[in-house]
Amino acid sequence: MLHANLREIVGKREIIEEVHSPAILKHLLDKLAQMYGKDFKQIVDQREGKTSLEFLVSINGQVTRDVYTKLNNNDVVMLSIPVGGG
């Protein structure tokens, strides 16, 4: 699931990506950064080696900053920005 300007870059709100197992979040983010570049490259904070606080990355709704989190079949990864209020 892609939100905000990430959605604009790709032009779609949902993409299905296959990553080879055993998969981790990093594989997916690296692949997307390679495919789409731009803001996708900033999702991982290179200094910290974690996802940037400027983005909201969740797996099945669980927010994660750890790029080594395992991905399983049918996991929903949401790439968004932190906006709340509702």
Place this chain on the structure above:
Amino acid sequence: MQKILFIDPEKCSGCRNCEIVCSLHHEKVCNPNRARIHTVKWETSGLYVPMVCQQCETPLCEVVCPMHALKRDDKTGAVLVDYDLCVGCRLCVVFCPLGGINVDTESSKVLKCDLCDGNPLCVKFCEPQALRYLDATAVNLKKRRAAAEKLSDLMKRMVQV
């Protein structure tokens, strides 16, 4: 290179930051009535147009001033009021075709944009970039035409609603 204060009304969000910071800087108070820039709004059709002195090439204000109190600053290109000469007759206010000069509600003297000595604060506070400070050469005839077209589009839209 001389720069000009370029207005793009389509980008204006109507927040009035330009007016606030203009009066804060020049009069040291917040009072949009005493600002040198003013956002004219047609609220019910969503049209906002910032109006400010365009430092005309042939400034009518300078031409009509009986005291020769208006002079162009060579450095910035701004037409400035020499308040030692100004007698407050307000002919400049009457003749300005853009409404670019206004009367101070407190001192009754005329107020006009001085481009903040070449560093216009309204531009710095304009997030949507409806106000930009650009090189004169960048704002050539073509750009003016594009801007004029946008304006007339906006006008048409206003009529439609």
Place this chain on the structure above:
Amino acid sequence: MQDTIPHLMASPRSAKNPWLGKRVVDESMVWTRKVAYIDLTQGTIIAKPIPKDLRRLYLGGRGIDMYLLYNHLEARINPLSPQNILLIGVGMLCGIPALGSGRCDIAAKSPLTGAVGDSNIGGFFAPELRLAGFDHLVITGKAEKPSYLWVNDGQIEIRDATHLWEKDTFETQDIIRDDAEDDEVKSLVIGIAGEKQVRFANIRTGMKNAAGRTGMGCIMGAKNLKAIAARGTLDIEFAHPDELIEYSLEMNDKILNTRWAKAQSRWGTLIIYSNTNTTGLIRTRNFQRNRLENGEDLEPESMDRYTIGMSGCYGCSVHCRHRYVLKEGPYAPIFGEGPEYTSLGAFGTMVDCKKMDTILVANHLVNKYGLDTLETGGLIAWAMELYEKGIINKQDTAGLELTWGNEDALFKLIKQIAHREGFGSTLADGFKPAITAIGKDSASYAIQIKGMSNLHSDERPTPSLALNIATSTRGADHLRSRPAIDLYGLPEELLEEIYGVPVSADYTSYEGKAHMVAWQERLYAVTDSIGICKFQTVFCSVNAPKWDEFSKLIYLTTDLQLSEDQLMQVGERIYTIERLFNLREGFSRKDDWLPDRYFDEATPIGLPIAKGKKINRERFKKMLDEYYLLHGWDENGVPKKETLEKLNLDQEPSHQV
């Protein structure tokens, strides 16, 4: 202090403009702005200065409004009676070129809940009132015939508004401007809903801004007050203007560099929907489901079809609302502003309408009639569920088919509510009377707290947000204490840095969440009192301004030195005086509770984290105990004596002004 010193005090600039001089400001304008007491029955108007001590304790805006409300309102009066008082309050920082500083706070005893009535409105009214010489208005009594207030440069006049009666909220503002022959007049107005005393009628200014919640427009209607118009040319003086310009620029840059501000600048609050709907944190079909399936058209990008640009409130660089044009359909052409995420829920997810067109029309209608978008949608969604369950039928609704997604019925019912016609008249008094009128099992379907509808958010997966709506002083409410950043899974070190205590980063946890809510209460109380936009504080982003920035801004504008701790105490004081008000009106611990469905029905869908979730009664009870303890309130939620002493509240009501 207002003196201009001609020719003498030459600042670099005034060498050229000698008569403009540099204003000698030993104190700022905040101290010169007055409170006016307007008795509409007697027609008397008295202006008084606001004591400096009171400013130190309550700042302005909501803070001073709450002080005035507690001090001037007789206990347990009928909110629709002339004894109720309507308070208009300008925020302390009003006029600075940053943070959306044009916010105005409006308060009274709520006709919807009977508790604190309070609503905050953006737009351009507050700065105009301050330019006209007043920071606070205290309006009592009832005018004999439709009237409006005209506030202009230190003068207040009660004027005839017979010609404005029955005009919609847009027309009313236009006519007042035309009458004054001045385009710069700003007005707070009510529409037909306020005139008909619909208990959740709002007060409006401009095309979009609304003091939406708790029915403040109903109070204006009950007082025969159609509008409050202001036009001012008096200087707003700040203590340190040059430093203020510099610091404002710094604040603006800081905010605009964040991704959330960029997204809001582009899509407004609608952007929130993408996250909450994907996860399953919103209510659809009243409270039956927690995600809208096939709701793609409500995604923020749909607004690209209608928008002609964005629009901002006074002093705000974020400009989070669309200026939109709807060209087709039976209600076209419409020019409007918004819609907010709230309207998207009220007329979209909650009633199962899935087209952006529907939202835009409904948004326009409630704005025109002057109805609170949230309460209206909340009540209609409830009625639709009652219709589905057979608790009400077509006879009760006078022929309206209240089926899910029926946009025609939605539009008709909005109109009926505003005019108190047909089934609309049953809903026009809000949840409590409507539950009594409909009877049967209707109460158990009502998603309301203290008589006020909840936002279309589903708090079952998020205990912190659940505690927030249960305890808010004005009823189910996301703007009193919502710890929205809890949803971001921030690092626990960072959370501890902000909240000062360990807090779980897991939003489904109960650990430390009472702290979060109490902290946000203080922050928002101060935010509403200095009169800036909540979005530009720690609501959406941890990096947004909070205590230290507030402290500096207060110093630069007023010269008043308040430390971060002192400001937190101001927030606590304001929240506690609201609590005292509610206790005096008969509210108690039992009112700080969620509807049973939060505890009994689990969320049916959503991503794994949000699915199958409900609030645990025992843990929630413990969290509520913890929350009271943090405030220094006893187990019944009554502030202890020492708490009141600590907060300078032991002598209230003190009638300082």
